[in-house]
Amino acid sequence: MSMPTPQTIPDAFVPQNILLIKLRHHGDMLLTTPVIQALHQRYPHANIDVLLYKETLPMLQAHPLLRHLHFIDRNWKKEGGAKHISHEIGLIKTLRQCRYDLVINLADQWRSAIITRMTGAKVKIGFDYKKRRNAVWRHSHTHLVSTDRHAQLHTVEQNLAALAPLGIAPEGWPAAMHYSEADWQKTRSTLLAHQQVEKPYIVIQPTSRWTYKCWEDDKVAGLVDALSDDSSDIVLTAAPDKNELAMIEHILSLCDSRRVISLAGQLSLPQLAALIDHARLFIGVDSAPMHMAAALNTPCIALFGPTKLTQWRPWGNNNRVIWAGDYAPLPSPDSIDTKTKLRYLSAIPLNEVVAAARKYLDE
Template sequence: MSLFSNLQPKKVLFIATRQIGDVLVTTPLISKARALWPDAEFHFLGYRGKLEMLKGNPDIAQTIETSDRPGILEYLTLFFRLFQRYDLAFVTQPSDRAYAYGLVAARTRVGILGGHPQGLTEHDKLKKNKSDQQNLWKKAISLHTINVDYFHQHVIIEKLRLLDIFFQDTESLFSQPISVRPPIGEAITARIVNQLNPPYIVMHPGPLTAYKRWPLAYWQTLITWAVKQGWQVILSASPAKQDLDLNRDILSLLDLETSQQVVDTAGQLSLSQAGSLIRGAIAYVGVDTSITHLAAACNTPTIALFGPTPPTNFGPWPNGFIGKQPYQLRARTQTVGNVTILQGPGTCVPCRKAGCDDHVNSKSECLNQLEPTQVIEALKNATQL
C-alpha cells in the first residue's frame, strides 16, 4: 500500500491558473478525488472569469478567483485568505505562481511539472534544461509530482496521475469510465431561442490564437453544404473582438439564401448557455479550443479540427472512455465515442509549435490543407447521413 494512501484531508484546494479549457479538464480529477475522500471540502482557485466551467459542479464548495496579473495588494489579500487553510493542494499547472499558491495554501502538495519535449534545435534543449532547473524547488516542496508529456500523455490522464500516490492500485484509476463534467445548463435567451429552427448544427470558428484557425473560405463551403442538407447553422464565438470579427467575415462570404439559415450568437451566450445550445445540436464543428472540449463533454457528436496540437495530449476527451489514451498521435480521421478528430496531411503533424513560423499569428499549413470535404465526410458519419 502507498505510504500516504491513508491520508484523509478535510479541506482540499485545486489550482488551475490558466484558461477555461484547463479548468474543464480538471473535472475528472475532482470526481475521482471525491470518490477517494467523500467527506472532504473541495475549493478551486483560478483566474477571474475562467471558472464558469465549474458552474453547478456538486463537488466544489467554493471557487476563489484571482487576476492573471495581480498587484501587490491583491497578492497580500490572497495570501491571508489562503494561508495554511488546506490539508492538501493539487497544483494542476506547472507555473511558478501556481506552485507558490499551493505552498502558501496547504501543508501537503502534489503537482504537475512542466518541461519541453526533446527538440531538434539547441534552443529547444536549452529551454528544457532551464525548465528542469526550475522544477527542482517544485519537487522539493511536493509530496508527489507528475511530468508533462506533450506528445504521448493525455492531459486528463496527466491530472489523474496526481492521485497515484493515494491509491493502493494505481491502475484502478483507469479501469472505470472517465468523464468530463460540463457546467450545468442555463436557459438560453428568448431572442436566440426564437431564432432556432431544429435540426441545427453548432460551429465555433474562433480559436484563442491565429495559428489554430481554419481558412474562411473553408467555413463558407462547410456552412453552404450544411444548409443544403436542411440544417440550420448556429455560429458560436466569445465576446472577444477578434472572434466577433471572424464570424462577421464568414457571414460576409455567404450568399443571401444561405445566410438566412445562419444564426450568429457571437458574444451573446455564457458558457452554461453555450452548453445548453450545444446539447440541442445534432453535431458540433470547432477548432482546437475550449468550446470544443465543452461540446465533447455535453455528449454531442463533436468534430474537432486539429493542427499543430497533438490530440494525444489535448484532444477533447470522449466521455466514458476507459483507459489512458483515446487517440493516435497522427491520423487524418479518428473517431472515439462521440468525438472525431481531423488532422491535415504532412509528416510534421502534429509539431506542437505555434504554427509553421512558431508565433501566435502564424499560419498552419496543416490546417490550410485540411479540406472541407474531409469535414463534410466526418459530419455525414456523425449524423448518419
C-alpha cells in the same frame, strides 16, 4: 537534497478539505474535471475547492461537486505594487483559513508552488517538472509525481497522474461541463429571437484566439451551405473578440444559405455549453468550445493543425478528429509563431468535413 517521497499515501489519510490548483486557460480548466470526479469518488465527504484564474471561473462555476472557487485576477498587477501585494496576502490568508488537508498543484508556475506551501496542508502533491528541479519547488510539496511520460499522455491523463500517491487509478474518468437551467432558458430565448431557430441545429465554432488554428473562411461557408437543409439550422459561435467577430461576419457574407445565424459574442461560456449540449452536432477547431462539446458528449468534429494531438484531442468517445497533417506537411507545434496569420488547417478538404458531418447526422 533529498526528494519528497513519491510513495503512496496511507489509506488512513482521509482529507476533509481539498484544494486543486490550476492556473491556465479555459480549456485547461475543463480538463481538470476528471480529477474532481475522481477525488469526489475517493473522498465523498470532503470539500473540494479550486484555485484558478478569474477569467476561467465560468468553466467550473456550475460544477456540483465543488464547494468554492478561489481566484487570481491577472489585473491585480495593474493596480500597483501595494494593492497587488495586498491581494496576494489576502488570498493566502483565505486559503489558510480553509484548513486544507490536501493540496494538489497541477500548475507549473512558481506562484503555484509558493501558494501550495503556504496553505499549510499536511499533504501537498505536485509534479516533478524538469524545469523546476530545485529546493524551492521540492520543499513546496510533500510528494512529487514524475512527468517523464507526459509527452505520451493526454492532458486529462497528465492531470490524473497527480493522484497516483493517493492510490487513485488514472483511467475511466470523464470530463464534465455544467450549466444552469437559467443558462439554457436564456440561450433558448436567444435562439428563438433569431428567425425562430428551434432544434435540431448544428453548432459551428470556426474561430480561435490564434489564427493558425483556423480553417479558411470560404471552406467554413461551404460547409454551412452543404449542411443547411430543411432539417437543420446552422448556428455560428465565437468569442466576443473583434477579430473573431470580423471572421464570423466574413463567413456569413460568403454563405448562400439563409438557414444560418450568428450568436458570436452573445453567449457566456455556460450559455454556450447549453447551446452545444442541445445541438445535433458540433464542428469546431482546437479551442475551449471543442473541449466543451466533447465533455457534454455532443457529437463533435474537431479540426486540428500543428497542435499536439496526443495532449489536446477531444476527450471522450463521441468525436472525430480531422488533422491537416493527413493532407499536407505541417511544422512542429513547438516551432509555431502564435502571432502568425497563416492558417495551417487550409490543407483539410471541404468534402472530408462534409462527409464526416453527414455520417453523424445520418446516424
